[in-house]
Amino acid sequence: MPVELLEMSECSPSLTREPLDAEQAAGVARVFKALGDPVRLRILSIVASRAGGEVCVCDITGSFELSQPTISHHLKVLKEVGLLTSERRASWVYYRLVPETLGELSALLDVPATV
Amino acid sequence: MPVELLEMSECSPSLTREPLDAEQAAGVARVFKALGDPVRLRILSIVASRAGGEVCVCDITGSFELSQPTISHHLKVLKEVGLLTSERRASWVYYRLVPETLGELSALLDVPATV
DNA sequence: CCTTCGTATAGACGCTCGTCGAATTAGGTG
DNA sequence: CACCTAATTCGACGAGCGTCTATACGAAGG
Numbered sequence: 001m002p003v004e005l006l007e008m009s010e011c012s013p014s015l016t017r018e019p020l021d022a023e024q025a026a027g028v029a030r031v032f033k034a035l036g037d038p039v040r041l042r043i044l045s046i047v048a049s050r051a052g053g054e055v056c057v058c059d060i061t062g063s064f065e066l067s068q069p070t071i072s073h074h075l076k077v078l079k080e081v082g083l084l085t086s087e088r089r090a091s092w093v094y095y096r097l098v099p100e101t102l103g104e105l106s107a108l109l110d111v112p113a114t115v
Numbered sequence: 116m117p118v119e120l121l122e123m124s125e126c127s128p129s130l131t132r133e134p135l136d137a138e139q140a141a142g143v144a145r146v147f148k149a150l151g152d153p154v155r156l157r158i159l160s161i162v163a164s165r166a167g168g169e170v171c172v173c174d175i176t177g178s179f180e181l182s183q184p185t186i187s188h189h190l191k192v193l194k195e196v197g198l199l200t201s202e203r204r205a206s207w208v209y210y211r212l213v214p215e216t217l218g219e220l221s222a223l224l225d226v227p228a229t230v
Numbered sequence: 231c232c233t234t235c236g237t238a239t240a241g242a243c244g245c246t247c248g249t250c251g252a253a254t255t256a257g258g259t260g
Numbered sequence: 261c262a263c264c265t266a267a268t269t270c271g272a273c274g275a276g277c278g279t280c281t282a283t284a285c286g287a288a289g290g
Binding site: 014020029039046107109 | 129131147148154156160178
Binding site: 037039066067069070073074088090091092 | 277278279280281282286287288
């Protein structure tokens with residue numbers, strides 16, 4: 001559970017500021033790798049675009065022609081890198097977005113308009 | 116060479132707008148997968164943070180304890196997904212950032228502060 | 231309890247990826 | 261031309277990933 005994705009001395013992390021060191025790069029790459037799968041991206045967008053912010057696993061499996069364990073695996077990956085959280089209520093497990101993680105990545109990729 | 120990473124009807128692409136379809140997800144996932152490697156992330160940050168915006172391959176290889184063909188492979192991957200461009204001048208090949216691609220990804224991950 | 235439903239885990243299998251050394255292409259120079 | 265340097269391409273190998281089926285777990289209901 002990474003508290004902070006980036007531990008930069010400055011407050012505005014960006015790829016354009018200065019080269020990432022190996023450790024920083026490894027941490028960020030973990031998250032991008034999780035985003036580097038079409039199914040996981042779609043899962044994330046399903047959760048992100050859901051009005052209440054919550055999605056039940058059973059709502060996701062119906063959107064894919066993949067086995068339920070496969071979806072479960074992808075959810076686990078997204079959770080491990082801090083993009084999703086889960087909560088069990090009765091028989092169902094609900095997943096929510098972690099907007100802070102997405103925000104950090106967005107800021108990291110946010111390059112000045114004209115270089 | 117993807118002209119446009121996303122072909123959404125709306126002008127403000129974001130994960131939170133509506134779920135990505137399979138085709139969109141596949142296109143975006145290609146780029147994120149390229150970012151999902153620590154070495155490639157560091158290469159990208161080296162290019163991005165370079166004052167002139169240009170980096171020679173020989174400048175990059177020195178920053179890693181990896182063989183030169185391996186660096187060349189990573190540069191190729193970053194180029195194929197539209198994150199870098201290259202230009203040959205004399206014996207040297209120079210790589211530049213494609214800020215538009217990074218900008219699209221940044222916008223995609225830019226979620227509203229409070230959901 | 232035993233069953234049923236929703237979800238997670240375990241193990242297996244094929245394919246992809248990152249890395250290497252070796253060979254190849256491209257440009258510059260004597 | 262021969263030679264050198266810069267960079268890419270090739271072929272191979274081991275590790276990791278996405279998917280599956282089968283199994284286990286957890287909660288609710290007869």
